Amino acid sequence: MPLQKRRIVIIGAGIFGTAMAYHMASPQTNIVLIESGSAPACGVTGRAFGWINTVHGRPGSESxxxxxxxxxxxxALIQDLPEIRSFSRGGSLLWHASTQETEHLLTTRRDAGETVELVDRAAISRLEPHLRHIPETAVFSADDIAIDPIRLATTLLSTARRRGATVRFDETVSSIETANGHVTGVQTSTGLIETDCVVLAAGRGTDVLAKQLGIDLGMILSPALLLRYACQQPFIRHILDGPRVEVRQSLDNTVFIAESWHADMEEPPSLIGARFLSVLVDEFDIPSPLSLIRAEIGHRPTFHDNLPRIGFVPEVEGLYLATGHPGLILAPYLARLATRDILHGDMPDVPNVTTNNDPLPHKI
Structure with a gap:
């Protein structure tokens, strides 16, 4: 007699949810992914800049x-899913206002064990021939990856579906049902789904559903602005991070700018997007006109220690957390480790899984 399949409901089709579905879907599992939107990456994942890197981390920290x-x-993920190459490209150039600051950045990244090199004006000009104001030096990281977050989430989910996962879009979760401290099901807008395990991967929605169960995750929402511009021709080859702008151009020629956002900012996002048009025109020889497509704010789920929350929640058996920032960087790797944890009891060897002593989710 065949063994009963492990029933797992994943809430959220952002990068964490789709990566979990991708790794867990198999003939031995019954995976149901629920998403309130009509497509993958409708939330903060779809508003990510798409830079796979470590430059914004603090060397020496656990994060x-x-x-x-x-x-x-x-x-390894790209090798398993070669179609990712069609919407990603490699390499980044970073520089600060002074050569001394740029050289310090190089030393810091090299000391952290990263493969980077210092390039001069001639090399920068070859790498980015449309750049107007070429710095004296820049740090070039060939290992950094620019990737389309929406297409990545879609690819992961499509593969999960081919492996047997069920995906239910336009369906909202109202509550997680429990009995005797154990997950029993998920109540949605279409009815109850019975399950043995629930993976909370819904970004800011994870915090809402956890609080319904009396669990405070300590989540902090960190807003960031993503600007998208239409362009007919390519003029940026790598991710560029300079004193005035953090910018990349995708293979379909869309230009992306990442910008910090604060709740007390008086300018609306659309005006900031219009202002950065002049910055781009000043910084680059642009071969065709640019037009602002969208200016969107993404609310990134963060925690005070800058670490994700991955693991079973001690208070509710069968409830699993998969959330944190930067999700686009962390999710594919952590979802692979989390799959071993959920299916085989092999707890991931990463800092701040929820069974660690500090910090833990706690009862409200």
Whole structure:
């Protein structure tokens, strides 16, 4: 008699949810992924800049070490899913206002074990021939990856579906049902789904559903602005991060700018997008006109220690957390480790799984 399949409901079709579905879907599992939107990456994942890197981490910290592992794991994902190459490209150039600051960045990244090199004006000009104001030096990282977050989530989910996962779009979760401290099901807008395990991967919605169960995750929402511009021709070859702008251009020629956002900012996102048009025109020889498509704010789920929350929640048996920032960098790697944890009891060897002593989710 065949063994009963493990019933697992994943809530959220962002990068964490789709990566979990991709790794867990198999003939031995019954995976149901629920998404309130009409497509993958409708939330914060779809508003991510798409830079797979470690430059924004603090060398020596647990979070930075985790980012390094995740970035080094990305080539294996691309090897397994070669179609990712059609919507990704490699390499980044970073520089600061002074040569001294740029050289310090190089030293810091090299000391952290990263493969980077210092390039001069001639090399920068060859790498980015449309750049107007060429710095004296820049740090070139060939291992960094620019990737389309929406297409990545879609690819992961499509593969999961081919492996047997069920995906239910336009369906909202109202509650997680429990009995005697154990998950029993998920109540949605279409009815009850009975399950043995629930993976909370819904970004900011994870915090809402956890609080319904009396669990405070300590989640902090960190807003960021993503600007998209239409362009007919390519003029940026790599991810560029300079004093004035953090920008990349995708293979379909869409231009992306990442910008910080604060709740007390007086300018609306659309005006900021219009203002950055002049920055782009000043920084680059642009071969065709640019037009602002969208200016969107993404609310990134973060925690005070800059670490994700991955693992079973002690208070509710069968409830699993999969959330944190930067999700696009971490999710494919952590979802692979989490799959071993859920299916085989092999707890991931990463900092701050929920069974660690500090910090833990706690009862409200």
């Amino acid at each position: 930075h070490a985790l980012w390094q592992k995740a970035v080094r794991d990305y080539p």
